Amino acid sequence: MSNDKRRQYSSQVVDGPTKAPARAMLRAVGFTDEDFKKPQVGIASTWSNLTPCNMHIDKLAVEAGVGADEAGGKSIIFNTITISDGIANGTIGMKYSLVSREVIADSIETVAGCEGFDGIVAIGGCDKNMPGCIIGMARLNRPSVFVYGGTIAPGKNHTDIISVFEAVGAHAKGDMSLIDVKQIEDTAIPGPGACGGMYTANTMxxxxxxxxxxxxxxxxxxxxxxxxxQDCRDAGAAVLNLLDRDIKPSDIMTREAFENAITVVIALGGSTNAVLHLLAMAHAVNVELSLEDFVRIGERVPVLADLRPSGHYMMSELVAIGGIQPLMKILLDAGLLHGDCLTVTGNTLAENLKDVAPYPSEQTIIRPLDNPIKKDSHLRILRGNLAPEGSVAKITGKEGLAFTGPARVFASEEETLERILDGTVKAGDVLVIRYEGPKGGPGMREMLSPTSAIMGKGLGQDVALITDGRFSGGSHGFVVGHISPEAQSGGPLAIVEDGDIITIDAETNTLEVNLSDAEIAERLAKWQAPAPRYNRGVLAKYAHTVSSASLGAVTDDL
Known part of the structure; x- marks a missing residue:
């Protein structure tokens, strides 16, 4: 295809004297007369040295630019933000984490829309980078490829960031010395890359x-x-192929493609955040997706991967045996994937997988279909009088399938963590953390510090935790999040009291408090919403615009 046809959006800088100012600006950043005739490919980099997940992405963005240039385009690199969940978890700063997904999406849409890029490569390395990049590209609907920054290497003695969080709990229990905690802290994160288990980054x-x-x-x-x-260079070149064939995100991100994504997330034992993010990504491309789709697909897809946090292996070890391509081939051959879905290669998923070699026969990371870790999904969508609009649990079966106990109610993550570490929380308790939802937090913080402390103190099978907040991909144990409606919006979670008996049942997919409808209604009639925690700035804007977690916590559903 000629460059004239490839340039759908950047052609305003090519012809005529009225475009001279635009050309003059671009000459200053290195454009030549020939470059003005080429399609422009925006390279969205999430580089920052504030986190190991993204510290190398500046170099990867350069490589993607090389690939686009060599394929006949003209690359332009620009940056968007990242935050670090690993640094912010357990602090007020974590309120900004989910907000960053929206900022990333808005910034990519803003820059690419303003500058008229014909195609886009976006490179992400941390949890919110991935869905943020995809949402931005989906809104623009121009030929686009996403590149993952890659996984980190294991730390000393097979440790990672979750090892550090759980060491804090072990020290509080008296099972680990401060010296041992320090040694784990010093060696768990050896260099660039996203957190090493099947946590949110690797899941997304x-x-x-x-x-x-x-x-x-x-x-x-x-x-x-x-x-x-090489992946980055190939991605840059792939955008030019997509331009030639006029393949856009809306051609790829179909309902069937989202079903494929859900299937693979379940087979890998992936993060609960995938539910939130896939709903938001589907919204961005006008695909109807709901919590019920996770239920329906989860009934027939097994958990096959023995990966952290609930399993044994790290992503780098899955990389060593072939990654997820052989797993997708297994799922495709079993009729669990839609093989006719188009991909950024320009080919279908089935065509991409046609010649993929199977895993080595001696590997133990991915189980065969006839011997799964769990015969159906670990992602459970629970409903009931505590979650009329739904909630999300991550239950592998190792925690048991049901839990009943008295509520111990907290209004913040910080208070919960203190009571876990000081021994107030006892075996049998159901911890309730409320006013941490999308509006109430605001920002729907992850409860990684409390869940890690529970595991570190040896209470993983003896204490449950429910919240209108969410969980890190590194969280495990008997935990339920995304409870909707959230407490701030008058959801039933707002009226739970200490001692109320709560039942979580992953077989009947229910989350119930042992109260009559009349008693719940009576308590709600007396309840008053707390005043907003923020009245200015990004958190106030987010709380004002964000939707329910059951809809993906999106901010443009106006």
Whole structure:
């Protein structure tokens, strides 16, 4: 295809004297006369040295630019933000984490829309980067490829960031000395890359690859590897192929593609955040997706991957045996994936997987279909008088399938953590953390510090935790999040009192408090919503515009 036809949006800088100011501006950043005739490819980089997940992405963005240039385009690199969940967890700063997904999406849409890029490569490395990049590209609906920054190497003695969080709980229990905690802290994060288990970053990278918005194997590469450099160059070139064929995100991100993503997330034992993010991504591209789709697909898809946090292995070890491509081939051959979905290669998913080799026969990371870790999904959508609009649990079966106990109610994550560490929380308790939802937090903080403290204190099978907040992909144990409606909006979670008996049942998919409808109604009639915690700034704007978690916590459903 000629460059004239490839330039759908950047043609305003090519012809005529009225475009001279635009050309003059671009000459200053390195454009030549020939460059003005080429399609412009925006390279959205989430580089920052505030987190190991993103500290190498500046170099990867350069490589993506090289690939686009060599394929006949003209690349322009620009930055968007990242935050670090690992640093912010357990602090007020975590309120900004989910907000960053919206800022990333808005900034990519803003820059690419303003500058008239014909195609886009977006490179993300941390949890909110991935859905933020996809949402931004979906809104623009121009030929686009996502690149995952890659996974981190294991720390000393097979440790990672979750090892550090759980060491804090072990020290509080008296099972670990401060010296041992310090040694884990010093060696758990050895360099660049996203957190090493099947936590949210690796979950979302895998989901995006399964959806067809990144190149094969992009989700399963080490951050500092030749494979990742080549992946970036190939992504830059792939955008030019998509331009030639006029393939846009809306052609790839179909309902069937989202079903493929859900299937792969379940098979990998992925993060509960995938529910929130996939709902938001579907909203961005006008695909109808709901919590019921996770229920329906979860009834027939097993958990096959023995990966952290509930399993044994790290993403780098899955990379070593072939990544997720052989797993997708297994699922496709079993009729669990839609093979006719288009991908950013320009081919269908089935065509991409046609020649994929199987896993080595001796590997123990991915189970066969006839011997799964769990025969159906670990992501449970629970409803009941505590969650009329739904909630999300991550239950692998190792925690048991049901839990009943008295409520111990907290209004914040910080208070909960203190009471876990000082021994107030006892075996049998159901911890209730409320006013941490999208509006109430605001920002729907992850409860990684409390859940890690529970595990570190050896209470993982003896204490449950429910919240209108959410969980890190590193959280495990008997935990239920995303409770909707949230407490701030008058959801039933707002009227639970200490001692109320709560039952979580992952077989009947219910979350109930042992109160009559009349008693719940009576308490709600007396309840008053707390005043907003913020009246200015980004958190106030977020609380004012954000939707329910059951709808993906989106901010443009106006």
């Amino acid at each position: 990278a895998s989901a995006i690859e399964a959806m067809g918005m990144s190149l094969p194997n992009s989700s399963a590469q080490n951050a500092t590897s030749d494979h990742k450099i």
